[in-house]
Amino acid sequence: MMRFHGYFRSSSAYRCRIAFNLKGLDYEFAPVPLKDGAQRGAAYTALNPQALVPSLEIGEGEVLIQSLAILEWLEESHPEPAILGRDPLTRAKERGFAQVIACEVHPLQNLRVLNYLTGTLGAGEEQKAAWLTHWLRAGLETCEALLARRGEKTPFCYGDAPGLADICLVPQVFSARRFGVDISDLTHVLAVDAECARHDAFVRAHPENQPDFAA
Amino acid sequence: MMRFHGYFRSSSAYRCRIAFNLKGLDYEFAPVPLKDGAQRGAAYTALNPQALVPSLEIGEGEVLIQSLAILEWLEESHPEPAILGRDPLTRAKERGFAQVIACEVHPLQNLRVLNYLTGTLGAGEEQKAAWLTHWLRAGLETCEALLARRGEKTPFCYGDAPGLADICLVPQVFSARRFGVDISDLTHVLAVDAECARHDAFVRAHPENQPDFAA
Structure with a gap:
């Protein structure tokens, strides 16, 4: 299952959550409490050197960063229902x-x-x-x-x-x-x-x- | 022919120019002198309400904004040579x-x-x-x-x-x-x-x- 690193108030994490829901995709949630600086800890920056949320672990050690790149990947790997038009x-x-x-x-x-x-x-x-x-x-x-x-x-x-x-x-x-x-x-x-x-x-x-x- | 509104020093315009060149696409260039505030004039904001460069007129009154969206459109409408991988x-x-x-x-x-x-x-x-x-x-x-x-x-x-x-x-x-x-x-x-x-x-x-x- 995908493992999603986010924070409730982050608008870029919020974008990804909407897309997971629209496409009916399950994910495991790993909270990154930004207010405590958890994004700057070694455990998180090993996943995402930018120290920002969100990050998405998709298996085999692969981690996706940047919400719009994650949304495009979701669209390409789980095309239905589409979040982009046809033309x-x-x-x-x-x-x-x-x-x-x-x-x-x-x-x-x-x-x-x-x-x-x-x-x-x-x-x-x-x-x-x-x-x-x-x-x-x-x-x-x-x-x-x-x-x-x-x-x-x-x-x-x-x-x-x-x-x-x-x-x-x-x-x-x-x-x-x-x-x-x-x-x-x-x-x-x-x-x-x-x-x-x-x-x-x-x-x-x-x-x-x-x-x-x-x- | 496409009409490209940009400025020599804008890095988002610079991105588009590289892609035009890689894909061998001709375009007419319309300079928007940012240092004179031309991007805030009525003529330009009629094209692009964000008052930022670049903008790309692609015909039939259609105008594309935001460099990454323009790059993705170039890739979809002129796929070769590709600027994105296959998988x-x-x-x-x-x-x-x-x-x-x-x-x-x-x-x-x-x-x-x-x-x-x-x-x-x-x-x-x-x-x-x-x-x-x-x-x-x-x-x-x-x-x-x-x-x-x-x-x-x-x-x-x-x-x-x-x-x-x-x-x-x-x-x-x-x-x-x-x-x-x-x-x-x-x-x-x-x-x-x-x-x-x-x-x-x-x-x-x-x-x-x-x-x-x-x-």
């Missing part, structure tokens, strides 16, 4: 949307980056909040614009079933709420998020429903 | 490596982030240099560890021909040098970079060989 153009739009979040928003809200801001750079709580609001809004406003441009307004980002874009959007919306960022004007984003909130795969992947959840 | 595990390793750079290093050295640091947060030149050194070293040290773990030491990251990992590594090494970050100890990284520097597709994609290059 290259749709797939490019789904991947582009996912990367707006994964490559431009999430890295700037990462725990280690926030620690650098408040620690090394001496930013105060107000400056940290302004940083988070600035970058989360910038990214989610791009998501809103991309959703508004769709030819057809589907319940999920790119179709009638959830896929890669939804998998990345929902954890980012969760983070925005957690950090107190106002996104009440982003109506397309909120409509997709509400649709996903009714889907069992998303409900079971929610941080509050994980064994390592702590309030 | 899911190799592809997952290549994508994971690429994302260490694209999702964890590059976003933190982006012009808009550096401007926020020195502008809004009032960081000095020394603090900006320390930020760059910290994040570029962290990412490239991970790349070094991943290369050191390969079962077989191939001339390129994952094989005898260049692929997605090399496409992301070379522009990041270029950025490290530009920002004065010492990476002289990262011998696996430097060996791959030197191999790529002898490859015509990489030479022609180099920032100094672009029509919009400015010293």
